[in-house]
Amino acid sequence: MKISTKVECGIIALVDICxxxxxxxxxxxxxxxxxxxxxxxxxxxxxxxLRHAGIIRxxxxxxxxxxLAKAAENVSLRQVINALDSxxxxxxxxxxxxxxxxxxxxxxxxxxxxxxxLQDFADSVSIRDIADKYTSLSDSxxxxxxxxx
Numbered sequence: 377m378k379i380s381t382k383v384e385c386g387i388i389a390l391v392d393i394c395x396x397x398x399x400x401x402x403x404x405x406x407x408x409x410x411x412x413x414x415x416x417x418x419x420x421x422x423x424x425x426l427r428h429a430g431i432i433r434x435x436x437x438x439x440x441x442x443x444l445a446k447a448a449e450n451v452s453l454r455q456v457i458n459a460l461d462s463x464x465x466x467x468x469x470x471x472x473x474x475x476x477x478x479x480x481x482x483x484x485x486x487x488x489x490x491x492x493x494l495q496d497f498a499d500s501v502s503i504r505d506i507a508d509k510y511t512s513l514s515d516s517x518x519x520x521x522x523x524x525x
Contacts, residue, residue: 379464385414386422386460387453387506393432394448394507402441422460429459448507454498465495 389408396403396411405423409416423442426432433445444451457464468487 380461382422383457383460383464385412385418386426387456387503388412388414389419389422390426390431390444390451390456390503391506391510393442394444394503395510397441397443400443402435402439402443404441407441425459426456429455431455431459444503448504449502451503452499453501453503454495456503457498465491465498467491 389412392408392412393403396407405416405419408414409419423432423434427434427442427445430445431451432442434440434442454465468483468491
């Protein structure tokens with residue numbers, strides 16, 4: 377499975393927004409860009425797609441930025457993926473072989489089941505799940521002893 381850079385950067389940006397916009401705060405594109413090493417211009421192409429999908433909201437002005445439009449546990453990866461690249465989780469179609477019985481059998485036994493599993497899995501993972509995993513990984517990396525020579 378190939379995931380586009382747009383989807384990958386969109387998920388990273390959402391997790392960053394989730395972590396850094398606690399409460400009523402907002403996160404600027406510049407700050408996301410700096411923390412995550414993603415081009416600000418590229419983020420400016422991705423974030424409006426997420427806003428249009430109702431996943432984030434924007435605040436204009438000098439103190440503006442982005443925040444989640446709903447609770448992080450209510451934002452599934454499937455919503456994010458579909459907002460940024462709907463082709464990732466869509467049904468697989470054989471090109472030029474629509475009338476083939478073998479193609480139908482392969483689709484029914486393999487591709488339809490894989491697609492269904494991926495869609496269900498993407499529905500079951502939320503931005504909160506990823507943010508929590510990030511927090512636990514970053515906390516554990518600081519708990520290891522540091523040795524200086």
